[in-house]
Amino acid sequence: MTATTSSVCSVLLPEDQQSQARSFLRLLDSLLNQLPKVCPYCDCTAFKVKQKRHCLCSACGKSFNALTGTPLNRLQGRERFLPFVEGWLTGEPAHLVAERLGMDGTTGRIWVKRFLLLMEQTHPELYRWWSAYLYRQEVALPAHIQERAQRFLDWLARFPFEPSSACPHCGSSALIAHGYGNGLPRWRCKACGRMHNRLSDTPLKWLGQMELWRPYVELMLQGFTHQDCVLLLGIAESKGTNRDRNWRPRFLKLIGQQDPVLLEWVIWQNRRRRGQLASEHQDNMRRRRSALLQGPDSACADDHTPDAQ
Ligand SMILES: [Zn+2]
């Protein structure tokens, strides 16, 4: 255990999580430096220690080390495990920790996933706090994006109610106010006689459920997919006015017209979200697979000891 362990965690973690973090680092330290106590395959305590802490079970004949059966199994570069996790738990972004330790970004991302899995299994309380913190970091808008987002949202709330200056059908500026339709001011063109509102020549034409536009865009800014938004906001997809069903391309187009930088952010965040969905799917599959392989007994091994034979 290094001397820095107790101080590094205190920078970011609340007090009640600091002891958890130190305990997690101690666990990691013992996984790296101590011999396993039982064979992970058959729970037998009789095994031979071969070189580099590799063990051979006398009962089942399988070889293993302390990391076998943990999420860190077969992860290369174990001399960097502790400095990596120590740096990571101070809140230093994982890719910067990886860079500092001479690793590439992809390895850093894989390590983060594996260490999170281990944390979930061994320190669930710390895991809940830490994964929530990481999530907030991921979706937090940097100041310059926050500013652009605010400008766009203000404009989105304002522009449907502003006076029209030209007919979207013929371009004439000879317009007469003509009451309200669907809650929006309506204009009649003196030249062509047709009606319009401010949404008529925008991607939001006939969209409906205006009260959900702002929360929809806010979720888009955090990378959420249309399907996420439907679930979170309860968008009525079958409404007659929602002819396109998917709001996303409409808002992407509108954001792109207003602020291309904001559009880039939305697309980038969505890519992150899709990656997250894919890895959640992979994790679920992995859990299901290992549950299948381990059989029904393993799930309750802790609280259920079979009768002695
Ligand atoms: Zn064994």
Ligand SMILES: [Zn+2]
């Ligand atoms: Zn006209």
